[in-house]
Amino acid sequence: MNIPFVDLKSRFKEEQKDINNVLNKILKSGNLILSKDVVNFEQQICKKLNVKYCLGLNSGTDALMLALWGLGIKKNDEIITTSVSFIATAGSIAHLGAKPVFVDVDPVTYCMDLESLKKAITPRTKVIVPVHLYGHAAPMEPIMEIAKEHNLYVIEDNAQAIGCDYTFINGTTKKTGTIGHIGATSFYPSKNLGAFGDGGALCTNDSLLADKMSMIANHGQSARYYHDIVGCNSRLDSIQAAILNIKLKKLDQYNIARQKVATYYNEAFASIKEIITPSQANYSSHVYHQYTIQLKGVNRASMMEHLAAKDIPCMIYYPVPGHLQKMFGEQKNNHWHLPITDSLTPCVCSLPIHTEMDETQLAYIVEGVKSFFN
Numbered sequence: 021m022n023i024p025f026v027d028l029k030s031r032f033k034e035e036q037k038d039i040n041n042v043l044n045k046i047l048k049s050g051n052l053i054l055s056k057d058v059v060n061f062e063q064q065i066c067k068k069l070n071v072k073y074c075l076g077l078n079s080g081t082d083a084l085m086l087a088l089w090g091l092g093i094k095k096n097d098e099i100i101t102t103s104v105s106f107i108a109t110a111g112s113i114a115h116l117g118a119k120p121v122f123v124d125v126d127p128v129t130y131c132m133d134l135e136s137l138k139k140a141i142t143p144r145t146k147v148i149v150p151v152h153l154y155g156h157a158a159p160m161e162p163i164m165e166i167a168k169e170h171n172l173y174v175i176e177d178n179a180q181a182i183g184c185d186y187t188f189i190n191g192t193t194k195k196t197g198t199i200g201h202i203g204a205t206s207f208y209p210s211k212n213l214g215a216f217g218d219g220g221a222l223c224t225n226d227s228l229l230a231d232k233m234s235m236i237a238n239h240g241q242s243a244r245y246y247h248d249i250v251g252c253n254s255r256l257d258s259i260q261a262a263i264l265n266i267k268l269k270k271l272d273q274y275n276i277a278r279q280k281v282a283t284y285y286n287e288a289f290a291s292i293k294e295i296i297t298p299s300q301a302n303y304s305s306h307v308y309h310q311y312t313i314q315l316k317g318v319n320r321a322s323m324m325e326h327l328a329a330k331d332i333p334c335m336i337y338y339p340v341p342g343h344l345q346k347m348f349g350e351q352k353n354n355h356w357h358l359p360i361t362d363s364l365t366p367c368v369c370s371l372p373i374h375t376e377m378d379e380t381q382l383a384y385i386v387e388g389v390k391s392f393f394n
Contacts, residue, residue: 021384023372025333026210030376035266039216042262052258054238061261062221064268069182071198071223073230076256077237080179080206080220084112084149086254087175087202087222090233093118093146100140101149101177102132103341103361108206109151109177110342121145122343124358128299130312131158133360137166147173152181152196154312154337154370155212155278157304160199161188167200174200179220180309182213183275187303197223202233207256207264212278212309213271215260277375278308281382285311285371288386292393294318310337311373320369323392330388335370 032039046057062074077083093099095117101109103122110120123136132150148167150158160176167174178184178197182205187193197203207219224230232249235241240251256264267274282298289295296314300306315323324334342348343356371385 021331021381023332023381023385024374025335025372026374027376028209028214031374038266039263042266043259046258046262053255055258055261057258057265058256058261061256061265061268064265065221065223068268068271069195069198069223071195071203072225073223073227075222075230075234075237076261077220077222077254078256079218079254080204080208081108081112082237082252082254083179083204083206083220083222084108084175084177085115086233086236086252087204088112088116088118088147089236090202090229091147091173091175096144097146098142098144099147099149100137100145101342102151102153103343103356103358104130104153104338104364105151105177105342106179106338107342107345107347108179109149110345110348113149114347118146119144120342120348122341122356122358122361124360125153125364126159127360127364129156129158129301129304130154130364131156132163134159134162134166136358137163141166141170141172145170145172147175149175149177150200151177152179152184154298155181155184155307155309156298156300157181157184157186157196159301159303160186160196161303164199173202176200176203178203178223179206179208179211181307182211183271184307185305198225201226202229207260212274212307213264213267216263217260219256219260219264221256274375275307277377278373279306281373281377282306282308282311284379284382285373285386288382289313289389292390294393295389308373310335310370312337312368312370314364315367315369318367320367323389324369326392327388330384332385332388333372336368337370339365341365 065074097118113120184196203223207215236251240249
């Protein structure tokens with residue numbers, strides 16, 4: 021049986037008619053950039069996430085970088101984030117000449133550890149960037165309290181968790197990406213809300229930040245051909261926006277499908293003591309961009325080889341954490357103390373999870389995993 025890690029082909033078949041219709045309409049109109057399709061998508065994101073402003077961009081990486089740019093981050097400023105994340109998180113910080121300060125993660129949620137965060141704050145700290153890893157929310161309420169105490173900004177890296185709910189102590193609920201000063205997300209094709217190419221967005225409730233980031237994204241323009249500040253070219257195009265608008269209507273459906281897959285796995289692996297299945301904090305829902313397990317007392321490479329022989333894909337997110345990447349070699353003298361991150365890196369692996377999985381595929385994957393332990 022051929023099991024895809026992500027099945028974009030089957031998803032397209034289900035939505036092909038609607039997508040072909042919007043593509044035909046856009047191509048006939050010739051309005052490919054800064055069109056009403058983009059405006060409409062931004063408005064629908066605001067409505068869906070209950071946030072005031074959304075800015076469509078050409079990637080999630082640009083979203084992170086423009087968020088920092090909009091906050092005036094400069095060389096040698098310190099930005100606190102986690103090492104367990106796609107490199108775009110720390111890379112965006114470094115791109116502006118700032119210094120990523122890596123903190124440890126919680127061993128259960130894999131999201132930012134609060135005590136590690138508190139210890140990392142210095143007079144040079146400007147921003148905290150919590151990552152909602154694998155589809156689970158970071159502990160945003162205490163993070164915002166810490167940020168307020170130290171007069172810091174918070175940028176949420178929401179690339180893997182769009183649609184995730186965060187519940188505050190008082191019972192109110194907000195979507196991840198709308199709690200901090202800015203939320204950055206990605207529409208990379210394999211994401212829960214994926215485009216047909218690169219795409220990203222910024223969300224904020226601050227009108228001044230929204231205006232500034234919008235100017236930066238469009239060459240620093242205040243009006244056409246009038247450039248008030250240094251900017252760049254980062255715009256979500258009309259085709260991607262129109263496709264995303266179709267998919268946005270089904271985001272809840274997509275996330276529920278992923279949750280059902282995760283429940284199947286959780287129940288199937290409950291009796292295997294060598295597998296620690298994903299946990300969910302009481303403050304967060306989980307939208308399972310990845311289904312990531314921990315292996316205890318097991319050779320990960322051997323298990324992955326066993327699964328590969330059965331055509332079952334298994335991925336590692338991430339084989340080298342940010343603080344050990346060559347690009348940050350000049351920071352080795354910092355001697356990062358990240359014991360949880362370092363202990364998780366050699367034992368995590370992710371199994372296939374997407375909206376098109378059926379019970380036959382799931383049963384085959386589960387049997388393949390179980391057969392390794394028999």
